[in-house]
Amino acid sequence: MTTEQIRQKVVEKMRSWIGCKESNGSHKKIIDLYNSHKPLARGYAVKYTDAWCATTVSAASIACGLTDIMPTECGCDAMIKLYQNLGRWEENDAYRPSPGDVIFYDWDDNGIGDNHGSSDHVGVVDHVSGNTITLIEGNKSNAVGTREIQVNGKYIRGYGLPNYASKATSESHTEKPATLKHKAGDIVKFTGSTHYKSSDASSGVSCKAGTAKITAVFEKGKHPYHLIAEKGGGSTVYGWVDTKDIGETSQAAPTASASFSVGDKVKVRGSVHCYGNGSGGDANRDGSTMYVVGLVSSKTYRYYIGVADKKGGARIGWAEPSQLSHC
Numbered sequence: 418m419t420t421e422q423i424r425q426k427v428v429e430k431m432r433s434w435i436g437c438k439e440s441n442g443s444h445k446k447i448i449d450l451y452n453s454h455k456p457l458a459r460g461y462a463v464k465y466t467d468a469w470c471a472t473t474v475s476a477a478s479i480a481c482g483l484t485d486i487m488p489t490e491c492g493c494d495a496m497i498k499l500y501q502n503l504g505r506w507e508e509n510d511a512y513r514p515s516p517g518d519v520i521f522y523d524w525d526d527n528g529i530g531d532n533h534g535s536s537d538h539v540g541v542v543d544h545v546s547g548n549t550i551t552l553i554e555g556n557k558s559n560a561v562g563t564r565e566i567q568v569n570g571k572y573i574r575g576y577g578l579p580n581y582a583s584k585a586t587s588e589s590h591t592e593k594p595a596t597l598k599h600k601a602g603d604i605v606k607f608t609g610s611t612h613y614k615s616s617d618a619s620s621g622v623s624c625k626a627g628t629a630k631i632t633a634v635f636e637k638g639k640h641p642y643h644l645i646a647e648k649g650g651g652s653t654v655y656g657w658v659d660t661k662d663i664g665e666t667s668q669a670a671p672t673a674s675a676s677f678s679v680g681d682k683v684k685v686r687g688s689v690h691c692y693g694n695g696s697g698g699d700a701n702r703d704g705s706t707m708y709v710v711g712l713v714s715s716k717t718y719r720y721y722i723g724v725a726d727k728k729g730g731a732r733i734g735w736a737e738p739s740q741l742s743h744c
Contacts, residue, residue, distance in 0.1 A: 420585045421637055422617075424517030427487070427579075429615045430477045431541045431553040431561070438560035444469065447555060450476045451491070458490045470539050471496050473555025474519055477541065478579075487579040493521055493536035500577035507576040508533075511569035516635075518542045519577035520552055528571035536574045540564065544633055546601045551633060558701075571692075597641055599663060603631045604647060604739065607654050609662025613640045616657045627652025630739060631663075647739075648686065677722055680729075681709040682744040689734030690720045700734055706744060707733070 418426070437443040445465055451472045452462045463472050471491050478487035488499035500506040500519070510531050514520065519541055523534040540554030548568045555561050566573070599605060607629045611621040616638025628650025633643035640657035677683065685702040702724075710732050711723030720735035 418585060419587055420582045423581045423584050424515065425617065426481050427477055427483070427517040427541060428543055430480050432543070434473065434555070434561040435553065435563065436561065440559065444561070447473050447476045450479055451489070454479045454484065454489060458495065461491060463491050467491070468556055470554055470556040473561060474539055474541055483579060483584065486581065486583060493539050496539065496577065497521060497536055497575070505578045505580060507578055510573040510575065512576055513568050514542045514545060514550060514576055516542055516544050517579065517581060519579065521574040521576065522572045523574040524572060526572045526574070532574050534574065544635060546634060597634055597636055597660065599631055599634070599642065601631050601634050605629060605631060606664030607644055607652050607658065607662060608664045609658055612644065612654045612656030612658050614656060616640050618657065625651060625653040629654050676738050677709050677712070677741065679709050679711065683707055683709060683724065683741040684744055685724065685736060686740045689724055689736050691734055702733070
């Protein structure tokens with residue numbers, strides 16, 4: 418396997434757990450996998466009621482057979498020390514990560530200078546598009562979920578960098594892949610009939626064509642675009658698809674000033690975010706009726722429409738236009 422394939426193996430394992438949560442006990446398989454690996458870090462068996470973000474990252478390492486380069490721990494600060502001992506710790510918050518790198522957070526970060534505080538949370542980098550990092554994390558709102566933050570954004574404590582190159586058994590192709598036409602966030606016409614569980618899967622599942630949103634792009638994958646069907650667009654796609662099955666962009670991303678104004682009553686789809694860059698957690702408001710209470714620059718932030726539970730009320734979070742519809 419090439420270095421990139423090994424990185425993607427870790428990412429795909431983390432993706433396979435998205436949706437596992439405490440409320441139905443589906444997170445237990447992650448903790449059971451961690452506890453099955455011996456010796457246990459510090460001799461401690463993680464309980465189902467413990468915080469399990471570091472446990473999830475460790476479980477991915479165990480599942481992929483990479484514990485010698487991706488050390489296992491159930492605590493964030495203890496895991497940082499292991500990466501430091503391996504000489505694979507990146508202190509610089511402005512580091513631009515790669516898929517499979519391990520990100521550590523400090524929720525007490527004030528956003529000024531390089532953060533040297535204690536770490537509160539940890540996840541794995543899924544991909545980077547522009548200056549936006551998409552991550553997968555265990556114990557995010559008591560479930561495995563995703564988050565988006567900006568390169569050098571607030572709350573980044575630093576990165577653990579598993580030495581994936583040391584495990585590679587073949588070299589990557591030196592030919593530079595063709596630049597893909599579409600990007601994450603584009604609303605497109607999906608013209609195919611098959612979607613895949615992973616970007617390099619050999620077999621797929623049937624689905625319907627129609628309007629969908631690109632949520633991730635992996636240029637080196639056989640199926641480089643991840644799509645989720647848009648409500649009312651006729652499609653049932655939810656997975657990775659081929660380039661040939663992506664039609665023209667069906668609509669441009671609307672600007673806040675053109676589509677929404679302060680005081681508008683809107684219906685929300687999905688979660689709203691604490692910060693415009695998608696960091697700091699989120700709140701599920703799927704199906705809720707809310708009101709626009711603020712607008713910021715769409716060129717700077719992905720989520721630039723502030724919403725509240727009542728007209729003129731305190732802002733609950735930030736959303737993007739595709740999440741909102743006028744009431």
